[in-house]
Amino acid sequence: MTAERDGEADTGVSTTRKTFAILEALKSEEGLTITEITERTELPKSTVYRHLATLTDMGYVIEREGGYYIGLRLLEISEQTRNRKTGYTAAKRKVFELGQETDERSLFVVEEEYDAVYLHRYGSLADTMIGKRRPMHSLASGKVILAEWDDDRVADFVERKGLGRHTSNTITDPDALAEELDRVRKQGYAINDEEYMDGLCGVAVPVHTPDDELLGALGLFGPASRFTEDVHEEFVSRLRDKAGEIRVTLAYG
Amino acid sequence: MTAERDGEADTGVSTTRKTFAILEALKSEEGLTITEITERTELPKSTVYRHLATLTDMGYVIEREGGYYIGLRLLEISEQTRNRKTGYTAAKRKVFELGQETDERSLFVVEEEYDAVYLHRYGSLADTMIGKRRPMHSLASGKVILAEWDDDRVADFVERKGLGRHTSNTITDPDALAEELDRVRKQGYAINDEEYMDGLCGVAVPVHTPDDELLGALGLFGPASRFTEDVHEEFVSRLRDKAGEIRVTLAYG
DNA sequence: CGGTTGCGTTTCACTATCCGGAACATTGAT
DNA sequence: ATCAATGTTCCGGATAGTGAAACGCAACCG
Structure with missing residues (x-):
């Protein structure tokens, strides 16, 4: 409720956290289906669906043969750091x-x-x-x-x-x-x-x-x-x- | 309003789009300050602030000497694709x-x-x-x-x-x-x-x-x-x- | 030294929009 | 044809993201 806790828990945007929870799930195991991601992230199915729709639309995630994969567009962002x-x-x-x-x-x-x-x-x-x-x-x-x-x-x-x-x-x-x-x-x-x-x-x-x-x-x-x-x-x-x-x-x- | 337009415009989660707009801004020019990102993304300052707070908290973005940089944690996700x-x-x-x-x-x-x-x-x-x-x-x-x-x-x-x-x-x-x-x-x-x-x-x-x-x-x-x-x-x-x-x-x- | 400018930070009321249960559509297998 | 499992859509509700504005803090400068 209040902004700060012991450490510093839920700052900012929880929607963004959900998005990255999904990406992290795909990192550890590619080609997951929506329901599989649902299980792993413990997010409701419709939420996962909506987030994946957004991510695929932006090209950060790719859907192929029913499974979802991290898109190469993320590579372009992160390669900057190297x-x-x-x-x-x-x-x-x-x-x-x-x-x-x-x-x-x-x-x-x-x-x-x-x-x-x-x-x-x-x-x-x-x-x-x-x-x-x-x-x-x-x-x-x-x-x-x-x-x-x-x-x-x-x-x-x-x-x-x-x-x-x-x-x-x-x-x-x-x-x-x-x-x-x-x-x-x-x-x-x-x-x-x-x-x-x-x-x-x-x-x-x-x-x-x-x-x-x-x-x-x-x-x-x-x-x-x-x-x-x-x-x-x-x-x-x-x-x-x-x-x-x-x-x-x-x-x- | 209605789900689809000519092409297919604003599906899903606009918050996520904002987050990635910020990341893309940092991709093309690292070490930006909050106000600089505000200008480039045309998002309000407080919004940028909040998103950056979330991203740094998760480690996907790093703050150093007043500037923001893409964090190496993103590398771990995208390297999967390679x-x-x-x-x-x-x-x-x-x-x-x-x-x-x-x-x-x-x-x-x-x-x-x-x-x-x-x-x-x-x-x-x-x-x-x-x-x-x-x-x-x-x-x-x-x-x-x-x-x-x-x-x-x-x-x-x-x-x-x-x-x-x-x-x-x-x-x-x-x-x-x-x-x-x-x-x-x-x-x-x-x-x-x-x-x-x-x-x-x-x-x-x-x-x-x-x-x-x-x-x-x-x-x-x-x-x-x-x-x-x-x-x-x-x-x-x-x-x-x-x-x-x-x-x-x-x-x- | 006040004044000013520019920045990050915080506040706060509003309502957009994200949420998620549940219904529906689709697919594939038996 | 039936059933199970999955993806998709719907929709009411309240959460939580939003953004204008105010604040605090430096640095800069007249």
């Missing part, structure tokens, strides 16, 4: 080169609202993971970005997002995190030692613009069996080269 | 390889609602063009797709979208289009001879799944000066190789 900075686009190419040269999975990650978000990725055909959000403290790329922040901002991150445990190796203690970030700052790269998922390791370095603004993190990851001590050096030097190339590209086109 | 089919993801890699090997711009295009839509692209750092929509009849890749359709569907396309002229070379006559599509079918590839933009040429081939379903079109394009008769053969054979590789990837993982 090219917001020239450095992002330059990073895309480097991610690809890294993947080809090392035959491992590679990624470029930026931070948004204290999440590590995949902007570019090279890897398995099944799932590109682009747009997926991960907890920063449990990823090599996330730690690289955290290491560039001052203590206050890191403290705020810890407070707001917490240091959730994902494996037995996850850093869950703020002091341990501070130590780790110090180490990252000193050595100039971060390592993920099965901290997010068992058996999954990674290495990442920061990417800077010519005027030393942080763009994001460039990383490689793969199974623990292949990410042993002795390959770290090679991976790190490759990553540094690519990060440097991005910087140069930005400076001299 | 990986709807495994072939799409496989094509991404091939587009990249093509670009690297030929040092020209390359693309993978699919059709949606009679538009040619860029799904993957390799080229300039400035603009990736992903998600952009182009008229099918004036693109090599578009013609490749049209050539796979039966006459009825092509006729429907012509009726619905028209054959708009973009340059002096654009095919604007339905019969000429039919002839051209015959040629494309025979030779198995299409050429864009400055039909969309003066000085811009292209070559494209169709991409099929192992069970001969059309996935989209794979193409190369660049300045007319480099796309002369004698290089067509080389480009076409390269494109055919890559299209074949996609097919094989789909068949044998």
Whole structure:
């Protein structure tokens, strides 16, 4: 009823929330029918019908063979974000080169609202993971970005997002995190030692613009069996080269 | 008032339309302030304010330094479309390889609602063009797709979208289009001879799944000066190789 | 320093419009 | 032909979105 609650619940336009509830439903499972969306969103059938009519009319949703799909028009909107900075686009190419040269999975990650978000990725055909959000403290790329922040901002991150445990190796203690970030700052790269998922390791370095603004993190990851001590050096030097190339590209086109 | 008009105007939820009007405004120009969005959308200020509050609350829009930006959460939704089919993801890699090997711009295009839509692209750092929509009849890749359709569907396309002229070379006559599509079918590839933009040429081939379903079109394009008769053969054979590789990837993982 | 301009924010009364139950139409299967 | 399940339409009602206007806050400036 009244505007504000404990947190801040129902600001603004609930109609818009319904629309996006439907889009999110289609994200997780494409080709749904109206009734299936009804079940998943717990919205009345006629409401879903009306919203879908609007969305298809605008082209953001496509109906084909009785099922509904996210339209490519949304792609045009969101792709904007991946090219917001020239450095992002330059990073895309480097991610690809890294993947080809090392035959491992590679990624470029930026931070948004204290999440590590995949902007570019090279890897398995099944799932590109682009747009997926991960907890920063449990990823090599996330730690690289955290290491560039001052203590206050890191403290705020810890407070707001917490240091959730994902494996037995996850850093869950703020002091341990501070130590780790110090180490990252000193050595100039971060390592993920099965901290997010068992058996999954990674290495990442920061990417800077010519005027030393942080763009994001460039990383490689793969199974623990292949990410042993002795390959770290090679991976790190490759990553540094690519990060440097991005910087140069930005400076001299 | 009554449900339908001449075309079909205001179906469904006008609130949702307002939300997307705001998102579209941010797409074309990021970092806008509330008043700037007000001007561009011609919506009252308080309405824009309320919608933006909702969108930022949901994370689809981000506020930074007084300006509003599209959030990366939208990326997660739309990226789904680029990986709807495994072939799409496989094509991404091939587009990249093509670009690297030929040092020209390359693309993978699919059709949606009679538009040619860029799904993957390799080229300039400035603009990736992903998600952009182009008229099918004036693109090599578009013609490749049209050539796979039966006459009825092509006729429907012509009726619905028209054959708009973009340059002096654009095919604007339905019969000429039919002839051209015959040629494309025979030779198995299409050429864009400055039909969309003066000085811009292209070559494209169709991409099929192992069970001969059309996935989209794979193409190369660049300045007319480099796309002369004698290089067509080389480009076409390269494109055919890559299209074949996609097919094989789909068949044998 | 007042005054002014321009912006984001909030208020508030109004009613447009979104809602959703329920009836209806359509399809497909048995 | 019957039935079940789905998509579509209808319609009264009140929710909730609307937008003009007022407010608060900076920055700018005379």
